[in-house]
Amino acid sequence: MWTTWVRERAVSSLPPEKLLPDRQPSYVSSWIYVFGVATIAALVVVVASGMILGLGGPTWWHTTSLGRFLNGIHLWGVELFFFAMVVHLWGKFFMGAWRGGRGRTWATGAISFLVAIGAAFTGYLSQQNFDSQWIASEGKDGLNSVGIGAFFNVANFGQMYTFHVILLPLAVTALVVWHVLLVRRHGVVPPYPAKVAAAAEPATPSEEATQ
Amino acid sequence: MSATARAAPDPRAPWPGPFVRYDLIKELVVALGVVTLLAIVLTVLFSSPDDPPTTIQSWAQADPGDFIATATTELAGTSELAEYGPPYNHTPEATQKIGPLDLQSTPGVRIPIDTAKDFVLEPLGEIPANPRLKRALAAYQAAPPALQEAWTGAYEEALPKARIVRGIPVLPAGRYGPVAPMMVALLGLAQSGGLDGALLAGDHRFYQTNYTKPLLFLSGGGYFEERAEGQHLLGTQWGMMNETGSYPGQVWLWLYTFWYQVEPFKESPNADALIFALMGVLSLAFICIPFIPGLRTLPRHLRLYRVIWRDHYREAES
Numbered sequence: 001m002w003t004t005w006v007r008e009r010a011v012s013s014l015p016p017e018k019l020l021p022d023r024q025p026s027y028v029s030s031w032i033y034v035f036g037v038a039t040i041a042a043l044v045v046v047v048a049s050g051m052i053l054g055l056g057g058p059t060w061w062h063t064t065s066l067g068r069f070l071n072g073i074h075l076w077g078v079e080l081f082f083f084a085m086v087v088h089l090w091g092k093f094f095m096g097a098w099r100g101g102r103g104r105t106w107a108t109g110a111i112s113f114l115v116a117i118g119a120a121f122t123g124y125l126s127q128q129n130f131d132s133q134w135i136a137s138e139g140k141d142g143l144n145s146v147g148i149g150a151f152f153n154v155a156n157f158g159q160m161y162t163f164h165v166i167l168l169p170l171a172v173t174a175l176v177v178w179h180v181l182l183v184r185r186h187g188v189v190p191p192y193p194a195k196v197a198a199a200a201e202p203a204t205p206s207e208e209a210t211q
Numbered sequence: 212m213s214a215t216a217r218a219a220p221d222p223r224a225p226w227p228g229p230f231v232r233y234d235l236i237k238e239l240v241v242a243l244g245v246v247t248l249l250a251i252v253l254t255v256l257f258s259s260p261d262d263p264p265t266t267i268q269s270w271a272q273a274d275p276g277d278f279i280a281t282a283t284t285e286l287a288g289t290s291e292l293a294e295y296g297p298p299y300n301h302t303p304e305a306t307q308k309i310g311p312l313d314l315q316s317t318p319g320v321r322i323p324i325d326t327a328k329d330f331v332l333e334p335l336g337e338i339p340a341n342p343r344l345k346r347a348l349a350a351y352q353a354a355p356p357a358l359q360e361a362w363t364g365a366y367e368e369a370l371p372k373a374r375i376v377r378g379i380p381v382l383p384a385g386r387y388g389p390v391a392p393m394m395v396a397l398l399g400l401a402q403s404g405g406l407d408g409a410l411l412a413g414d415h416r417f418y419q420t421n422y423t424k425p426l427l428f429l430s431g432g433g434y435f436e437e438r439a440e441g442q443h444l445l446g447t448q449w450g451m452m453n454e455t456g457s458y459p460g461q462v463w464l465w466l467y468t469f470w471y472q473v474e475p476f477k478e479s480p481n482a483d484a485l486i487f488a489l490m491g492v493l494s495l496a497f498i499c500i501p502f503i504p505g506l507r508t509l510p511r512h513l514r515l516y517r518v519i520w521r522d523h524y525r526e527a528e529s
Binding site for chain 2 (some may be wrong): 020021022023024025026027028029030032034037038040041042044045049062068069071072073074075076077079080082084086091093094095096098099100101102103106107110111114117120121124127128129130131132133134135136137138139141142143144145146147149150151153155156157158159161187189190191192194195
């Protein structure tokens with residue numbers, strides 16, 4: 001049965017000691033590692049506040065103090081999400097985190113960042129205020145200029161709202177889950193060699209990111 | 212085993228050095244608590260912006276001259292939108308190109324907008340019990356295009372000399388044909404709020420979620436742009452990455468917005484298409500960094516990893 005194959009493959013790729021280890025290499029004691037988990041925490045805050053906002057429909061946050069408060073949590077959650085994600089991303093770049101067969105881990109993280117930009121963009125378009133109007137008015141030209149605007153109409157609130165509350169959050173969440181599973185499977189990248197003149201050292205096969 | 216080999220394990224191999232105890236679930240729970248608290252504190256301190264949208268009614272009431280001038284260009288077919296090209300209409304040579312590549316034309320006209328019909332003639336046709344307007348509309352629609360052009364041209368030319376009396380433009384005498392009563396009626400419809408509804412419900416459906424027509428009409432006017440300028444949202448002011456008020460907005464769009472501020476994009480008629488293509492290439496390169504020779508080894512030469520792992524190197528090199 002293919003289901004047995006899937007189960008066996010999943011367990012062999014990610015046994016419990018890899019999925020939820022109780023120890024990590026000693027080099028992980030650096031503040032930079034906080035920003036990866038902070039990004040996930042911010043994503044949870046954004047999704048949870050967005051779900052509650054969505055329960056009342058797209059307009060109630062304009063007219064109720066609770067809605068306005070939740071919109072604030074949603075907005076600042078997004079700002080914290082991107083702040084943590086960008087610091088995490090730069091940290092991983094400077095660490096060369098794709099070394100040792102971790103290329104897909106980097107790629108899924110990078111795609112998560114780009115899709116999250118789309119999720120935030122459609123969120124700004126779904127606010128139903130002057131900011132949304134102006135962003136739609138400006139944003140249409142870029143999308144129209146390459147033919148995307150014919151299918152992805154930023155002035156069509158219904159379409160943007162669907163993208164914002166269903167499609168893109170699902171895509172971001174799925175990508176982040178995939179990214180985290182790859183991190184758990186391959187482990188955190190070890191440091192570059194110590195006491196080696198970096199400029200003189202040739203690239204080794206282990207520095208390549210092929211899977 | 213040499214000292215270098217001890218300090219430089221294969222990044223594919225299991226870590227041969229010491230381990231520390233780690234509780235991932237605890238870390239996530241603590242991070243969730245801290246981020247939630249931060250979001251609450253930021254909300255209590257700064258809340259969130261919510262500038263009310265511009266309506267066609269508020270535009271027509273606040274700046275009737277600008278509304279009439281914009282509506283006349285929509286009727287004459289001389290507005291930016293009337294000559295936009297795909298996906299709204301078939302204007303030849305209006306599209307942006309990336310070299311010889313015309314992606315804008317590829318999907319064709321999928322959101323058809325006829326500015327004269329959609330923004331002026333059809334909404335006016337919905338106004339009941341106004342025989343003078345009915346006659347004006349019939350005369351305009353029966354006239355040959357050259358005569359329509361002469362009327363709208365004369366009206367457009369005279370508009371800067373108009374005086375606004377009790378919210379209505381009064382023009383010097385001229386050969387405007389039926390355009391003058393049509394525009395006065397359209398202004399009245401807009402000031403009453405009727406044009407907002409007429410543009411949204413143009414296809415007579417009860418439920419509506421598509422604001423394409425009213426938004427495109429609004430964005431053709433100077434009033435809408437002036438409001439955006441006051442909120443530092445224009446393209447020359449780093450555009451839509453900003454937020455109304457003093458909020459951070461979409462700061463992650465800084466690179467996209469940056470290209471609009473510099474040559475050769477700043478003055479290029481193909482700026483949108485070129486910047487979109489450039490950002491596409493840069494995004495692809497960003498995803499593929501691990502596979503691009505030179506880029507993938509750059510962090511090793513930058514040596515900033517020594518700051519990140521300073522404790523590890525202090526220990527390994529001591």
